[in-house]
Amino acid sequence: MWSVLARGRRRSMVWPCWPAILTGLVVLAATAFAPASAAPGDLADPIATVATGSLRGLRADGIEKYLGVPFAASTAGDGRFAPPRPASSWDGVRPATAHGPQCPQSPPLPSVPALQPSSEDCLTIDMYVPEHAAGATLPVMVWLFGGAFLLGSNAQYDSPARLVREGQVVVAIPNYRVGPFGFLALPELAGEDGGATGTYGTLDQQAALRWIRDNAAAFGGDPDNVTLFGESAGGMSVCTQLASPTARGLYSKAIIESGSCARSPLAPPTEDAAYRTSADYAAGLGCGDPDTRLRCLRALPVDRLLDSPTTMLNTMDVSWRPVSDGVVVTSGPEAALADGAARGIPLIVGSNAGEGATFVALLDYAHGIVPDATGYELWVHDLFHDDSARVLAGYPLSGFPSAVAAITQVITDGFFACPASFITQAARRGGSRVWQYQFDDAPLSGNPLLPGAFHGAEVPYVFSGLMGLAIPLPPSGDQLSQRIQQSWARFAHTGDPETPALAPWPSTSDTTLELANDRTVLGDSFLAQHRCDLWSDIAHIG
Template sequence: MLASALLLSAAGLGTVPAAAAPRADDTTVTTRYGQVRGTAGERADDYLGIPYAAPPVGGLRWKPPTAPARWTGVRDVRTPGNPCMQTNSSTPWGDLAGPGTPSEDCLYLNVHVPAERSLRDRPVMVWVHGGGFTIGSGTFYDGGELAHRGDVVVVTLNYRLGAFGYLAHPGLAGESADGVSGNYGLLDQQAALRWVRQNIAAFGGDPGNVTVFGESAGGGSVCQHLVSPGATGLFDRAIAQSGCGFPLPTQESQQRNGASWAGSLGCTDVACLRGKPAGELLAASVNPTARWVPNVDGRVVPLQIADALESGRFHRVPVLQGTTADEGRLTVASTYDLAGRPLTPAGYPVAVRALYGDRADAILARYPLSGYGTPAEALGAIFTDSQFACLQSRSARLMAGHTRSYQYEFADPGAMDHLDLPVSFPLGAPHGSEIRYVFGGVSGTPAQNTLADRILGYWTTFARTGIPYATGAPRWNQYPKVQVLAPDAITASTTFPEDHRCDLWLPGAAARS
């Protein structure tokens, strides 16, 4: 359901940067692997499809990424690289994979640089896309406007997805010097961050000031890098949007599941799996029992995120994180209204009992239908609080004991009204609806445009200084205050855990806050 919601939430972002008349000055840049030439734009220069690792094909399938090959001459990087292997994610706004044909040869990144020359190196913002770890691409997100308006260098990237990025298997663990498997997508992201440290100065970026940011699965990835030893020294600030603190499966359980999945393909060893065509693996990976996500392997991800944060075993960089006010409503919309079966008053308790079993009575008592305009809004509130708001609040609280921790709630109730989706209830501010505000893609009411300007300012100034600040916007205080980002007014809340009933979802959390 979450993946379906994300497909819808990506509306309005665009894909490939719009073509612009080239300037007279050259866009050739020299990286440590060779020269590249991008496209000069009026607002930003775009370098698309730069390889940051060798293609993970053949014997490199399910291996940690290795350095890309060097090249001679000038490499044309005016068109995106292939998106990673994934199923079709067509929406009214385009395919979330972006342009190109999904392929295993997909470890490419894009660099967007403000067109105006600068006398100083700019902060760097590295975007990790969402998509439930199974769909999406870096190219879908046009970083040019964010680069121009925020005076930052923006990097977006692809990473291995689904079974190609997260298969854990005893045979793969046996090949590993660390005895672990899975988490290849996370290792790809770390390889991209390493490439940024090594090469971004050539694009006018400051390699000593890198912010990693992402949404949904990308936000979860950001928090996994915060606790990963392999990410040491690769970034200086972190922004996690709607994706921090959710529990991960263990290495043991994922290896059991991986071995079972391999067996369904008639494979008992890794050689057999590597001999399978990518298309066959992709088709087999679309399995409701498969869970293609990172795992706690003791090395790449040494501990559950909450445990690592509570013990202070994470990289002590400033962190900005938060959720949208109505995270769960888009999941409800895609599951019910957009599937042709709106949730009814009679169906509401049935749905809650099916999802929560013995806990249903206590949950229904805290989320009575009488407290909401529609059954869909009631169920959406349950999803919002249980799957997003309270987990993120816990993460912000745990980090606050060790570093600067900032939390927000994006609360534009009309954030997706421009889509005019055929649903029977207001979508409010659902999962992913803040992305276009961050990337500078809003063209709405004057109040929405002002909010978007301030959000872009908060994000980019945080990237520059480690403190969120926007011209004309209220001061953003550290946790436990939560910055509520709404078009009518930006305010600071001190009751976020109570508002989201976090004592129900995280026993004891409200008392500790």
Template sequence: MRRESFGRRAVTVLVAALVLLAGCARDDDPAASSPSPPADPALVQTTTGTVRGVVAPDHRLFAGIPYAAPPVGPLRWQAPAPAPSWPGVRDATRTGPRCLQDGSDLEMGRQTSEDCLSLNVWTPPPSERKRAVMVWIHGGAFINGSSGIYDSRWLTTRGDVVVVTLNYRLGALGFLAHPALGPPGAVGNYGLQDQQAALRWVRDNIANFGGDPGAVTIAGESAGGMSVCDHLVAPGSEGLFRAAVIQSGPCQAQLALPEAQRASVDYARDAGCTDPRTVATCLRALPADGLRKPVWFYRIGDDALSGPVTGTKVLPVDPMREISEGRAAKVPVLIGTNHDEFTLFVALEYLRSKGPYTEARYPQLLSSTFGRNAAAVAARYPLSRYAGSVPLAYSAAVTDGVFACVADRMTQGLAKQDSVYAYEFDDRGAPAPDPLRSLPFPVGASHSLELRYLFDIGGAPKLNPDQQVLSDQMIDAWSQFVRDGHPGDDWPAFDAQEKRLSLRPDGSRVKTDFDQARQCPFWAGLEE
């Protein structure tokens, strides 16, 4: 697999999947007392001031709450600073702006700002009983997406948990690792530090929203899932959560510091900042709109992403190595992938180019993605096995090599530490947006489509009755995992038999042949 800059197209894809479907003082023991329900449930006191949210009969929402200072001016490319206090009551009825991103998403980069470090808190009605908390980290290849996509009412009302969704710096503003921006090893990963700041905010404030700061689960999909992998090994994340959920996380896509620095120097040069004596000042003086273009760190064929950097103060180690060798945080983990992850990316590329995937193009696609291993992959994934369909053969190869078998490797490593519950989302009729339903090949259970079963995202057809049952089952399992560290009696832990739950609308079932069906021994051999 070639490691280069994850190109503009991959980035757009990870975010388009979602859009198309749609540090302060703390008390010594915040959980020591259970305060009575507030007189006005719309008002909550935080460490920086009072917020007024929205109260509905079955839930509350407090939106757009700053968890760190605006990362602008001299704070650009710095660790997040504490949020300033405000007088009076702050309106918390609307989500804050999305973090600055390029115009490749369907919103064309609108509703964005460099001042974006806010979060949203979804709660059940007030009660004397504190609820467990899920902190959701959005996907989008680290260059797109936002907290506002994820309406969390279902997890809150049916699952009886508090849900926090957050924004974090993206693209160049979140991950540029130019050596001039800080001391050696202390550059990059600003977006990852934002997530840690949000977790500290949860620790210090969530009790006032009815949440239990000692019962926090971090969760995320795609780039968000990859972020969860990082928090499992990052020193600054230790003690901020007790369980983790990793959905479709390409956790192998971390870049080492020397390569990230080279890409970042090239980025600064292209932005007109070349003098080593003044490059940091030059970069911080650039207008925000001049920094919408992401810095690219990892590439899969035509798809690419920005993202975290290893060998740094914030992320000293490679998460894949630490997880595989059983050195990650000792917490229960829920982890899984979708049956047809990469068909979404192929579908969006097909729609953009409006060109056929011909048989002659298949070797080129494999070469651009797998390099010197392309011929071996072609032999394992011949077109004849997929009725001659290039999109389906190529998607199957990348799904297995980049998502499924990476998750299998992580699952085995995590199981050395604590209980692990593995799944494969396999509703091949999952609702998809109109453009994806008119293609000459099915997208199946593709990347991000499981999110529609957990969050009210919109932008796609409603679930049919069987799918609604699956949605309810998934909400119950995810919320029970957040509450208790396991997703229910019908979901066995991953063990020597490698039990996984196949999530299906015609009845979920336990399977033990995932690694063989996904040809994981073959992919492991390519890594050696």
């Protein structure tokens, strides 16, 4: 997400995950959530056997859960800033009834405590399985969480119960390393790992996909029918995997929710740019000597490695994201998809109608700032540099009721809506079928701080619970949630998201399916609505 500038003060460009937004809702909107209910415990605990040993799961919400399952070894010690290594085997039956720790990260906001314990032994996966799925061959849906490549964990997405139960799909949610732990890039690291550097979080995701390939059958899953899906930086992660040659064959379909994969500040930087960022980070921690800095960084405690503004969600520019290392990431997603990287892979690509509201709420309102006219112009100049005059001409303050409304629209159009269209067009040129949607429901109807379909608003329509809390949608919103879940599940089963409730939805034309609780319509005004002619001539947004 990108901060809104007010009083000429530039703050951060950061991307939140849904739990950070949820925390903001609790603080800013006083929204209460009831605990998710567990199913009666009158059945024996489920057992699954994977390559490294047997697991005892639990039954809850009408599904089976296997939580905190190691898919790779600890990343501590010499595993820090290194590709993931295989997990060790265990004897007996391992309890899989609690989430593992999150990977090391700073809190989502300075005033918000960590959502759960952290550890470098964090590469675990949570499996959500329909009851009695053993022996079946069900689609597997792998969720990659968002969070600016700075924060997030699989525990925050518990649970996709209705999607699993009614859609008859297995949902797998892995952890992956974030911040410098996942994306530090230095020449000496490239020398250690055959050129791979700054892509450890991406490699973690790929290790999880290989684990799923090898173990899906133990949960009734089909290793040859895997759908990637994710939101925000998780959507960008999906795009990165589509573009990565080392991920080929590990998935067959993909869903990108508000990923902003094209021309974005989250687009992979060059090696040289990433080397400069990482060298500055190391020097700031007292590890500036190129001859010893890697040893120095690996010797520092975790808390010291997090003692940098680059790891803070509310004060940083986007410093950490997958790097174009020429091995794991060889080009940006837009170019890769246009060149056929996802040829033959069905895709769903979408954005929300009011993405920008989240960023104003969390990075301005939450800090006691209300953007004004002067702040708006300074924000545009600071963010768009040589393109600022064009942006101001396309979004004159006189055309909006307030500076907040103007900023919200610029973020919505420039960073989400049009990039979604650019990725759709690139993938179609490269030989993919793509279904594009726009989510336009308001889960907090009437709330002035987070109005409309803000960034992340669609996530509780896909998941039944977040952070172990039930999501109380109104009846019309719950009906839309069912329709989306049915569509996503059908896509996982067949590669086609059309359902009786969501049809027609063509995959080959410049039309966008509008998803709202009072209408589901197919429109052709998306490009004009979001001024994509203006954004199409800007090579890098932000």
